[in-house]
Amino acid sequence: MEVIVTNNYEELSRKAAEIIDSQLKKEPASVLGLATGSTPLGTYKELVKSYEKGQTDYSGVSTLNLDEYVGLSPDHHQSYRCFMDKHFFDLINIPKENTYVPDGRAEDLAEESSRYEQIIDEIGPPDLQLLGIGENGHIGFNEPGTSFESGTHVVELTPSTRQANARFFDTMEEVPTYAVTMGIHSIHKSKRIILLASGKHKAEAIRQLIYGEEDEQFPASSLKRHPDLTLIVDQEAYALVNEKG
Ligand code: F6R
Numbered sequence: 001m002e003v004i005v006t007n008n009y010e011e012l013s014r015k016a017a018e019i020i021d022s023q024l025k026k027e028p029a030s031v032l033g034l035a036t037g038s039t040p041l042g043t044y045k046e047l048v049k050s051y052e053k054g055q056t057d058y059s060g061v062s063t064l065n066l067d068e069y070v071g072l073s074p075d076h077h078q079s080y081r082c083f084m085d086k087h088f089f090d091l092i093n094i095p096k097e098n099t100y101v102p103d104g105r106a107e108d109l110a111e112e113s114s115r116y117e118q119i120i121d122e123i124g125p126p127d128l129q130l131l132g133i134g135e136n137g138h139i140g141f142n143e144p145g146t147s148f149e150s151g152t153h154v155v156e157l158t159p160s161t162r163q164a165n166a167r168f169f170d171t172m173e174e175v176p177t178y179a180v181t182m183g184i185h186s187i188h189k190s191k192r193i194i195l196l197a198s199g200k201h202k203a204e205a206i207r208q209l210i211y212g213e214e215d216e217q218f219p220a221s222s223l224k225r226h227p228d229l230t231l232i233v234d235q236e237a238y239a240l241v242n243e244k245g
Contacts, residue, residue: 001223002230003210005238009198012234013042016130016196019230021050023128023192029060033129033187034088035140036065036080039196040130044088051092058094062123066131066140066187068104070154070178078168079104102152102180113152113180120152120186129190133197133205136160137218141181148214148222150183184222192228195220197237206233207240 006012020043023030034040050056065080072079081101089099100119106112120126131139138144141155155178157165162175169175187193197206205220209231214221223229 001210003238004230004232006232006234008234009042012196012198012232013046015232016040016043016194017046017050019194020047020128020130021056024056024058024061027127028057029062030127031062031064031124033124033126033182033190034063034065034084035130035132036067036083037132039132039198041087043130043196048088048091056092058092061094062098063089063094063100064120064124064126064182065099065101067179067181068102069176070104070109070180071176072104074101074103074105078174104176104180106180109154109178109180113154116180116182117152117186120182120189125189125191127190128192128194129187131187131193131195131223133195133202133209133220134161135164135201135205137205137208137220139184139195139220139223140187141179142184142187142219144217144219146184146216146219148184148216151186152180152182155179155181184219188222188226190226192230193223193226194230194232195223197231197233199234200236200239202233202237203240206231206237210241 068080074081102116103112136144143158166172166175209220212221214224
């Protein structure tokens with residue numbers, strides 16, 4: 001695992017965008033695995049900036065998002081499809097049909113999960129997967145206890161994850177209870193994984209990721225066995241890591 005420590009969130013975002021931009025230069029038909037949430041927002045901003053300067057071209061790029069809430073329509077302002085359109089896809093020249101997000105409104109969610117896993121295999125695996133991390137170590141919506149062998153599946157969100165996401169909704173009741181997420185095994189299919197963490201609320205998760213054993217109670221620990229993992233963390237998120245461990 002490679003660890004890049006940055007001074008702050010802005011530098012973290014620039015670093016992540018630089019890596020993605022150079023991936024696109026190397027392989028214009030790259031497949032990118034993408035995440036939502038607060039952490040990658042700065043990265044998307046930086047990617048849009050370099051696109052606007054004419055430094056990148058998304059016409060041949062495909063994207064696969066990690067997850068989607070169950071029950072929210074694609075145009076609901078808190079759906080992950082809407083988030084991606086607003087913060088990234090609508091601001092670059094990617095053909096919309098090349099952007100994949102699980103369908104949280106599918107009637108048969110088990111079937112939707114298998115369909116999405118098949119898409120990952122058909123158009124992927126991603127050359128590069130961007131990840132955030134939950135304070136409880138979740139990646140995607142894989143909560144503690146998720147099997148490391150899991151493919152795309154439906155998951156019940158823990159109270160702590162619902163609470164953490166409540167800030168985006170008007171009331172707690174509106175926060176969805178279920179999501180469709182790539183599984184841990186699906187995430188591991190990516191050739192390269194970049195995990196971002198910013199802020200002191202992520203420091204304990206980063207400490208556990210770096211020093212802890214692989215443990216299904218801490219989903220991000222599975223990443224330790226991935227052959228090409230880069231952590232980009234700012235100093236606050238790195239604060240509990242020290243040389244002695
Ligand atoms: C989002 C996702 C989640 C987030 C995680 C951290 O697609 O898969 O695992 O990456 O909840 O969220 P933020 O970045 O908001 O702290």
